[in-house]
Amino acid sequence: MKLTEAMLRSHHACEERVVIFALEWPDGCDVTEETLLRAIELGLNIVWFAHEFLAGPLLAEFERQRALLWAEVERQEAALWAEFNRKEAPLWAEVVRKVASLREEYVRKEAPLIASIIAQAEAIVEARS
Numbered sequence: 001m002k003l004t005e006a007m008l009r010s011h012h013a014c015e016e017r018v019v020i021f022a023l024e025w026p027d028g029c030d031v032t033e034e035t036l037l038r039a040i041e042l043g044l045n046i047v048w049f050a051h052e053f054l055a056g057p058l059l060a061e062f063e064r065q066r067a068l069l070w071a072e073v074e075r076q077e078a079a080l081w082a083e084f085n086r087k088e089a090p091l092w093a094e095v096v097r098k099v100a101s102l103r104e105e106y107v108r109k110e111a112p113l114i115a116s117i118i119a120q121a122e123a124i125v126e127a128r129s
Contacts, residue, residue, distance in 0.1 A: 001053070004028035011052045017044055 005022045013021075020042050029035045036046050050062050 001031045002028050003031050003049075003053075007053075013048070013052075020044060 003021075003025075005018055005026075005028065007028075008018050008021055021039075021044060024038065024042060025035070031049075039046055039049075047066075050059065054062055
């Protein structure tokens with residue numbers, strides 16, 4: 001299939017993307033894997049292209065295979081997140097333990113602080129008496 005600037009305009013492609021296309025392919029281009037990969041590099045939306053230029057069964061087949069690709073991405077992402085969570089859990093537990101220890105130490109230091117303040121106040125009161 002040959003794609004031209006005029007074809008993009010007739011499908012109401014956004015002007016900015018039409019200009020990018022026309023600069024790269026002033027005489028249009030054959031739609032091949034190579035040109036589609038170049039279009040992605042240029043920031044052109046090839047899914048928009050598919051929805052505009054593929055008809056009925058072709059579009060349905062594209063969407064079916066696209067869904068399979070996406071399902072695989074989601075499967076791999078889930079495995080990555082599971083690995084992250086498996087490694088994160090012990091680290092999180094260690095942080096929680098250390099924070100609890102810091103706060104316990106803080107609370108232990110409050111007791112002598114309070115006692116010292118009270119002793120100072122009592123000394124002031126006694127000195128005034």
